[in-house]
Amino acid sequence: MSAPMSVSGVVPVNVPEMSLVVLVGISGSGKSTFAARHFRPTQVVSSDFCRGLVADDENDQSATPDAFDVLHYIVGTRLRRGLLTVVDATNVQWEARKKLIELARAHDVLADAIVLDVPEEVAIARNANRPDRDFGPQVIRRQRRDLRRSLGKIGKDGFRRVHVLRGEDADRVVVGYEKAWSDRTELTGPFDIIGDVHGCRSELESLLRRLGWRVTPDGAAHPEGRTAVFVGDLVDRGPDTPGVLRLVMGMVAAGTALCVCGNHEQKLVRALRGHAVRATHGLERSLEQFAAEPAEFRESAREFMDGLMSHYRLDGGRLVVAHAGLKEAYHGRASGRVRAFALYGDTTGETDEYGLPVRYPWANEYRGRAMVVYGHTPIPEPEWVNNTICLDTGVVFGGRLTALRYPEREIVSVPAEKVWYEPVRPLAAPAVVRDPGVLDIGDVDGTRYVETRYGGRVKIAEENSRAALEIMSRFAVDPRWLVYLPPTMAPPQTSTLDGFLEHPAEAFEEFAAAGVARVVCEEKHMGSRAIAVLARTPETAAKRFGVADGSAGVVYTRTGRPFFDDHDRAAGLVDRLREAVRPLWRELDSDWVVLDCELLPWSAKAEGLIREQYASVGAAAAATLPETVAVLERAARRGLDVAAPMEHARLRARNAALFREAYARYCGPVSGLEGVRLAPFQILACEGLPTAVERPHEWHLDLLGRLDADVITPTRHVFVSLDSPEERAAAVAWWSALTEAGGEGMVVKPAQFTPARFTQAQVTSDRPVPRRVQPGIKVRGREYLRIVYGPDYTESLDVLRHRFTGKKRSLALREHALGLEAITRFTEGEPLWRVHEAVFAVLALESEPVDPRL
């Protein structure tokens, strides 16, 4: 308990930045006035307000239990979200305060109490002036008795600090905020984060030197001003615990290093304090070594270790370092269990065959944006799991000492000079079964907002997620392969040219109006859209994609489904494609590549659909229309006037024949893999580079055009400078020739497509983003469109011209942004769930109702 000292008339009251502030005072003590003066209205939750919420009357005492339910709910929600919260209620009774302290503990935040101790008469006088407070002075007196009783022992309630304001103090208060001990977000690095050292001084020096540090006997500095961060467990087991401490203490004192507490420091401190602890797990070594040190060093080392924090938040909250890791809900929080988690990790409460605690795989469930770097559990190889990494590579057991360079994400290790300590459990044994290939339902379900760097925040409605969940779960390939799904593409504004619904002129016009100088027209192959993910070898597939079943790639549809159910056929196609793209490995300096393609012929995948949907229509038409004409002719011979239906029937018979021609063009004989071809038109990504974003179409088409294999079909294309009427006309002629020969049409894309990267503010804002240029516009041929609009569409062009393309265009932009987001997240090494979130969102948006003919 503290009675704030008044200096020059100001009474400072300092509370933790993220905390629960409990006001304590009798009715009429001025709590609400105090709260209103010093805190924002949204930070203050008052019992009167909650009583009003549940009873329409702030003074209805019968509503008090319900009102406090609501109050506790609001306070709990705010604390979970990490917001400073002030409770404005009398809180003169211990039970009331206890509940609030429990709430703070449940959310691992500190609680401060501010007591407004005013004389009874003042309170009674204030209440008398308020007509709504109709309770008599006896209530105030009772509250006052409760308060007096409380004040004696409120210090034992569990508040971090109790601020008591008497008399005029309350009027002179200045509220200050104390940062959490763990909050070092102002430090931006760069950092060298160093794993468990365990008394291996010599290896630590070697590692620091490899990282470019200049090491002296009791300190080290980096010429580029890097900061070292030790993940704890500096001590025990190894040959020179005092030496390690001397070095690290020197660095911390000099400001070149930070260090969090490990469980071994915690135990060593207890031992040095003289507590009875069992000298096992290497503690015995430290104690021996300390015995040879001067008492002065022993004392300063103890103080140093005793003062170590459980974890640090660094670099604006983007980096968290804790000895045994830390789940997101605990970042920046303070409580006994936060410290226990940071020091010992999460355990299942069971022990393994070596008698060691079984660790709970919290990292598998980690979904936070902050990178979490930790140690504690010796592992043979550091491995990223959902943006977390363990750096304990068991140097003291003869493994290595490992550092992570941040933000470079680069791993640097030095080997142990010898086995300094025999491990209880073999180092190679995996501590936990890690399976980063399993996603959580929480990664995809419900209404979601996906933040994309090229399209801002994209909302996914719950009903769309539900449809996508079924398709994804029942049909999609392993999510580790599924790094991209293609977006939908918009058609141009409807053509007014006689006989045409779509024509290149509108596409050119649209891009020209948007300021695009040059476009590329790519032949639109009529097949099935396919994404080919290809790895150089099964080993590279295992390393980069984590799929270790011996496969080296996958080809999937727009819904993420494998192209062929038959495993051998699917693997055969992948092998042919890997052979075909061999020149790309060196060209791209990558062991893997993701290609956007069309798989031909259409019938290879869609034969069922063609037969059921298209050929059936054709068959019904061919069976009915000639018969109709014959019946009408007989009626005409009888002298009946059937001229109009006759003409119509003949026209429809011709259209039906054209319709049958249209789909038949895209059907070809396929047996096994014979006849299956792939037409790649974009390299979506390779190692380290989301080429879909970073390279112009010219680069893609040129590189892909050089592939020479039977399985590859080239994508014909022409570039058009939009300011040249001749080039435009030539492209229209090219399109006409293409479509008259039975081609589906073409896709027009800005030649230098580099999507504008959104700022962080734009990404997280709900405000509409500026109009964007379509990444591509498809211009489909007149005959092809019969498949889409029906055999007789050419007879109702006037009606069909009233088509609404706005929604399709908006969807195309959003899906495009999500697709680029997915592939960029993947190339940047983000966790699987982050990639999957964006991929899933594309599929979800595709279930949005929009005119399917567009």
Added chain:
Amino acid sequence: MLLTISTTSRPATDLGFLLHKHPDRVQEFGQSFGTARVFYPEADEHRCTAALLVEVDPVRLVRSRGRSSPDFSLGQYVNDRPYAASSLLAVALADVFRTARAGRCAARQELADGPIPLEIGLPALPCRGGAELAHRLFGPLGWTVDAAAVPLDERFPEWGDSRYLRVTLRGALRLADALNHLYVLLPVLDDAKHYWMAGDEVDKLVRAGEGWLAAHPERGLITRRYLGRRAALTREAFARLAELGDDLEETLAPPVEEETAGETGGDAVDDSGGEIRTPPLNVLRREAVVAALEEIGARTVIDLGCGSGQLLSALLARPAFTRVTGMDVSAWALAMAGRRLRPDRMPDAKRARLELFQGSLTYTDARLAGHDAAVLMEVVEHVDPPRLPALERVVFGTATPAHVIVTTPNAEYNVKYEFLAREGGPPARRHPDHRFEWTRAEFAEWTAGVCERYGYAVTLRPVGEADPEVGPPTQLAVFTSRGRR
């Protein structure tokens, strides 16, 4: 689409009186989806033919569904409705020949009341079930059926026949009966989705069967096809995604109900064929699962892949199961389960024992934990083999119930099913969505692997009458967590 009705009764031109349409005129009737015309290509003493020609305007067809109905499938725009003798023809026929269908004819009532020689021509009759079904449906009504399949596309002979038949029906029947037969049976044969039909129109179709439907040997199939279609919940989002992947919605449809044949009876063309005797396999399987759950003393059970909720229903009927949870990946299946179980009509105490939610077996999910037993009844075989490790991880690795019960077909038994026989090859799988079917040895190997990886013990048992050579039709595994035995 076209329908011709001919008679050779003398004078044949009396057909005009019976149909209330003059043989020398061409008459037009507006329909919500287009135009119907009646005219007579022949009309003399000996033979008279009326033609009903319906021109469907595909644009109007879509619009007739109402402005608010969303787009969901190209099938709305590119379909056989303008050509085939489908429910639309039935609707037009009912409208144009309303009086004739009622059997009223002031001018020739006697003729209307008695049988006359009739010939009905349908150049493209969509028929799921082929010519054989057309015979079965029209034959018992007194028609001689001449039906020939229309090839799908003569340029692609390997595609075989289309679902259309060129049909001629001949017989001596009352004209009103003939019209009602067509009115009811055209949509039954077609068995297509009634995108364009309001529910009450379907009701009218059912009513038109009064008088003859009750005695029809195929009444089960006829009513089931109606009710099944009428009850269909829209799966529009699903349909959109199916189309996106160049797949057919029908082939991707979730296996909500397997082997319904044994329960409903009367549909001889359905899948589960002759070998199954009463009680049907799905009932045996459900009973075996319930028995296993009772044996292990499970109080709280989650049915992973609950489909339409048959097992849930059985569990809810037994108060010993204090909490019954159903999960399915298909929103459609869950809607079906909701219809079956009617939680909104349950007493509170029963309602409180039931929970239904959408989830997936390839995503970890906290809601799957905390149940005494999880049931995967005929579920694993619907998961692609490369995704099985994810399923194992989700169920055995993270949900970790004390017990897991798994049933799956025994592939060896398939040789006993005639309907699965394929010429010159091994038998087909039991459901088109089955990604694999295991032999007993394969199932045993998988279960042993799961036990090894996730710390369970397993016992295997047969379901259904076991054959000495090929074993039982269904295999069942009871897993028990080693930590909790």
